Amino acid sequence: MQALLVIDMQEFVAQRIEGGMTFYPTNSMANMLSVIAAFRAAGKPVLHVRHETLEPGSPMHRQAVPFSPVSGFEEREGEPVFIKTTSSAFSSTDLYAWLQEAQINEVTVIGAVAGFCVNSTIRSGTDLGLVMTVVRDAVLSFPLEGENLGAKAIYDVTLGLLEAGFARGVNAAELLG
Template sequence: MLKALLIIDMQNFVVDRIEQGVQYYPENCIENMKRVLDQFRQAGKPVVHVRHQSLEKESIFHESSLLSLPLASFEELADEPVFIKSTSSAFSSTELLSYLQTARISELVVIGAVAGFCVNSTVRMGADLGLKITVVKDAVISFELGQYELGAAQIHNVTLALLDADFASVIACSQLLVN
């Protein structure tokens, strides 16, 4: 059973939201994501990137938008595959599952953005497909939903509790064993 790191949607829109003052949680999540990525690379373990893209030219996720580009710290290396998705789940609109099966990867460690949206959808679908999934709770980011009066920490905690209840193992960055 091979284990791989799955990095979801670490694109410029994440930092843009933070710079606009959108509340996010946990505060150290991006640093923790970098630590997890470094651990996988140093151990020579597979790293897989997923990015969101839209065909709508006005969308921040359109390929022409700077906000759709990967954050510099999360750009892929030459041997790291990138899957471009147009749906919330990384499995719905990509060949991710086929790649994982061919590479004999059956366990994913998930980090990235955004916990209540693409991370949630990807983890649930991956579990339904029979993959063993670990979510690093302090290496995924949540944003507030102000129009619903829901804070980032509240969304984060509920989302990860639901994932931990039935779809994944949810651990802290300090508990991660890459090997």
């Protein structure tokens, strides 16, 4: 059985974009919403992961605005939300136990940020024996500030490495058929 994992689509992402930060691919957020809608229409599980920093006053603390889901990415009734405090959605949550209980062994991944939490979650999922798929144009990459690494360069390297042995890569149009 297959599930969709939506990683870290929280206000911190929207705030960066609204603040003028470049991101790649530019159609990724629209594609994410289309993929979510397709999984829901097919009756397949949609799982949400949110990143939290435990220190009060941190921008990613549960009480802070950047922690909230981006408009349109809120969970619906019956869709589980896993709150993580690490890069991988598997290492600080009960996500893997939930997948085992639901007898899900295929996970399709969308969300943010490609070079960080998407990357580590996919690698961890593969290490756990799950069949991982990344929707290429439904994951989002930002540049590394001060490192002269643009969003597209990070995206290209990250997706290239993931598809070299950790995940099958598909485009949203292929997935949506």
